[in-house]
Amino acid sequence: MQSSKAFITRQLALVIAVLALGVGSLSLGHYPLPLSEVFHQLTHYSQSSGIAGQVIWSVRLPRILMALLAGGALGLCGATLQGVFHNPLVDPHIIGVTSGSAFGGTLAILLGLDPLLMMGSTFFFGLSALILVYAVAALQGRENALVLILSGIILSGFFAALVSLIQYQADTEEVLPNIVFWLLGSFATANWHKVWMLAIPVSIAAAILFQLRWRINLLSLSDKDARAQGVSVVTLRRCVLFCCALLVAAQVAVSGSIAWVGLVIPHLARLLVGVDHRRLLPTAFLLGGGFMIIVDDIARTLMQAEIPIGIITALVGAPLFTVLLIHSSRRRRR
Amino acid sequence: MLTLRHIALVCASAFFASSAHADRMITDQLGRQVTIPDHVNKVVVLQHQTLNLLVQLDAQKDIAGVMTSWKKQLGPEFARFMPSITSLPTPGDLTEVNIESLLAIHPQVVFVANYAPEAMIQQIQNAGIPVVAVSLRKDADGQQDKMNPTMGDEEQAYNEGLKQGIRLIADVVERKAQGEELIKYTFDARAKFNAPVANIPDAKKVRVYMANPNLMTYGSGKYTGLMMKHAGAQNVAAASVKGARQVSLEQVLQWDPQVIFVQDRYPEVVSEIENDPNWQGIDAVKNHRVWLMPEYAKAWGYPMPEALAIGELWMAKKLYPDAYKNVDMDVQAQDYYQRFYRVNWQTNAKQ
């Protein structure tokens, strides 16, 4: 299919495309800034460059970076989990971390916690959800992919019920709108603190997964098959799932729950570079990042107020997924 | 001759001249110390209660941006008081803001609700725009931004809170005189019109249920219950429900209110209740006492001056018409509307 050289050039092109997209997005936004002003600000950074500089450096740039990291995290996580669970219809939510994080955030809003504590709560409950998934799996006596998926579904349902309970308890005029908006996901309050809070866990987890990318091919085999090749499936899978939990929990902590990206982006990536996870994982990261930048551009420019990201990813993601499925089934029939 | 006074005047004017572009410090209702420019004439309002107050303080020309959902919260009729509102930019809402749209307006101050997310307030502050949070509630220390506070004295909290809020807003937009006038008129009117029903014993108070869509209602801790109390009524939900919540039909059947009121902004609820077979067993429905309230009777969670001044009167007269035989509601409403909205009061035909 593709030789190594062709792949590297394609990958480089993708990196450049995403970077160009990011830089281009710096010129988009409701605050009127002509392109020349954008370039000037980018090349002359100074502490007191007025509102124009502030818009570029404190509003748009951290937001674009956050979208890039969040989208990349979700794309990478989705591709990894689809491999680990031998199933291309898997979404990162399947490990229960998204629901756990959603609960952590919703609880924080109900209790009126400050943003830092809220991020901590989201992150904490997200990781706890994964630990609980393993606990439930342990109770079933086995730790194979099916058991983990079932446990994930159980925990997701449980935490979703808790979120509903909180929504029911919340004051409908004052707290509930807050919760609903947060649950839909948004990059509106992006700042450099949040970028760091996202960048650190994402870098660690992504670096680990990047190095393990060939092993994901092995994990995508049945447990028996993988063991037969000498892979210590259980330990490796725990490590991989933990990294995925880091990615998802960090993403939800800074921007609320965003659906569809983790499901659709890996399919798009497979169309571009094939199913070998050595190529798939980095491509999924880049495509996810680029996609999220585009979606966020829409979210902050289409209307005067902010549109929650989750709405756009669903409106774009569902039809896109349908098209991809149709395309791949046509390919198979040929 | 008047040398000393002259010198004093010269010194004073010099002092004021040098501080002409200085700022002043105010404390908002979240207890935050906020530095705002001396002269404020360009504000963005992301809270409907504050928007209503600004219009009544005759400050609408200083408003440069409003919240997206003003129509939903205040009713489309609000444009009557402020025709320019339909063309104003809408950079955000109660719980979110598009920071660039906001910056593009270059406002001097942004008014937000006390329950606006902390992250949103921080973001606006970090962009260099002062944020003033309004709650219309004066809680004990430490409970300022809680959603359903356990207020020892709800009455005190909302009375003082409303006054403090009006004074705060008036101070910011330099309409202090109008603020005081609004407060005086409101509380005087209330004292006068509450008197006839002030001493009704609890057992004789009319049992009232406030019906919002989807079985939502207001329990304790909200101004709604206080409004009913001042009108000589009792909020059936206050005993067991806290805050603005959804209740079950069973609960409403159990409470069996004698009167059901519906806010002006939800006219469809009246016909829903009257035509729903499940509600027919309730006293209020049986006796055709499901009433739509006029625009000024804002029985919201937050107190609005028109609700205190004439809303409570309307409710009291509706429940105890004998006590208010010689009070003409339309005259009272017209007086208020002329003074503070500067338009004529239009009777709501659905009443």
Place this chain on the structure above:
Amino acid sequence: MKNGELRVQQLLYGHDSPLFEAMDFHCQRGEIWAVLGRNGLGKSTLLDTLTGFLKPLGGSIEQQGGVGIVAQHSHLPFPYLVSDVVLMGRAQHVRLFSQPGRKDKQAVIDALEQLNIAHLAACTFSSLSGGQQQLVMIARALVTASQTLLLDEPCAALDLANQQVVLQLISDLAHRQQRGIIFTTHDPVHALQVATHTLLLLPEGKWLAGATDSIVTEENMQQAYGLALRKFRVENYATPFIAPLFMINQVP
């Protein structure tokens, strides 16, 4: 113990309780062992135990040089390429956080060439025929560089031509490369044709092991399969044959 040897002593294996009496056999370099027995007796389970997937319930398994297995079915959730599939066999040779290197890729090419399927390297595994897929799986086992290879019913889904290919391959691997091969089959002819030794699994926990010709007899086969077989020789043919005498009742 030399490279390529697998010794089983007093082995008890099964899922909950031992399926057979304590087993002893020794597969040496260059030997080909056929494992015969009725369906469901425990042939595959034996292979699972020999690879370490299942823990033995008693006794010991000693091996030197690694044990590779070619499973009966391999379901891949994604349309991997043949070269990707074979490369997976290098898992034990690639460090945990490393990627496969030139040596690994060369091993893949070598294995594919050895099996004459190098031209299929860039095809999708799922687009291949059953026989070709089997060969790819064998190539994957080859790149593990294990000295002992286990094959689970390698001929089960193959037509006669492909069976020939696989049996020849088994012979080459053992005799030319001096590996030990153990394969399961339910056709005793395969054992007679290519296996040097046979392990026969009988009902009620009994088993027999030894040189193929002495194990694959009409008596033993009758005991194992419950029907009569005839062992015979064909002119100018090196190994004996055995054929089943099915009793088909024709309804008048």
